Amino acid sequence: MAQDDLAVAECTRCSELVDSRTRIVNGVGPADAEIILVGEAPGEREDAEGEPFVGRSGEILNDVLRDAGLDRTVVRITNTVRCRPPDNRDPTAEERSNCRPHLDAEIDAVDPSVIVTLGKVPSENLLERSVAVTNEAGTVESVSIGETVRDVMVCVHPAATLYDRSQRGTLEQTIVEAAAIAGNPSGDQTSLGEF
Numbered sequence: 001m002a003q004d005d006l007a008v009a010e011c012t013r014c015s016e017l018v019d020s021r022t023r024i025v026n027g028v029g030p031a032d033a034e035i036i037l038v039g040e041a042p043g044e045r046e047d048a049e050g051e052p053f054v055g056r057s058g059e060i061l062n063d064v065l066r067d068a069g070l071d072r073t074v075v076r077i078t079n080t081v082r083c084r085p086p087d088n089r090d091p092t093a094e095e096r097s098n099c100r101p102h103l104d105a106e107i108d109a110v111d112p113s114v115i116v117t118l119g120k121v122p123s124e125n126l127l128e129r130s131v132a133v134t135n136e137a138g139t140v141e142s143v144s145i146g147e148t149v150r151d152v153m154v155c156v157h158p159a160a161t162l163y164d165r166s167q168r169g170t171l172e173q174t175i176v177e178a179a180a181i182a183g184n185p186s187g188d189q190t191s192l193g194e195f
């Protein structure tokens with residue numbers, strides 16, 4: 001296992017994922033982002049392109065971020081596990097635990113104001129309890145990650161909005177709240193010059 005704090009260059013801890021992946025998909029975004037979004041695992045497009053959330057879920061995420069005044073480039077985006085599971089199945093408990101040191105090291109290095117967990121897998125991974133994501137979306141819980149107590153905000157997964165349109169508002173609202181906690185990092189500063 002070779003890694004700097006943000007990126008894993010090599011890892012063979014999960015034999016099934018080593019077989020199913022094309023590459024390790026590391027997080028993207030500023031190394032000092034105020035918001036870190038944690039998804040589940042790379043899908044087919046992410047595995048092909050080597051970047052989280054570049055498929056259909058990524059398009060939804062980008063739209064919601066933009067609507068909240070956040071450009072994708074100002075947030076850090078990563079996943080619970082960095083390798084694509086076979087047939088896009090959920091990562092197992094063992095795989096989540098194998099990948100956890102990578103995630104903790106990334107969170108530690110970025111030191112964000114808020115961590116947003118996109119869906120059940122990352123929410124349960126970081127909160128270490130079962131989570132009813134739809135009911136709990138927008139709630140913030142303080143949890144120890146590594147040596148530090150951090151604010152984790154539960155959020156629905158962007159893909160959930162494809163199956164249930166009513167989830168879209170929940171997703172949007174949660175991202176707006178996360179942006180506010182983080183001090184609206186890409187707040188519309190430029191408009192000040194227009195007056």
Ligand code: URA
Pocket residue numbers: 039040041042043046051052053054055057058079
């Ligand atoms: N879904 C995720 O949870 N992560 C990705 O990177 C893409 C889709």
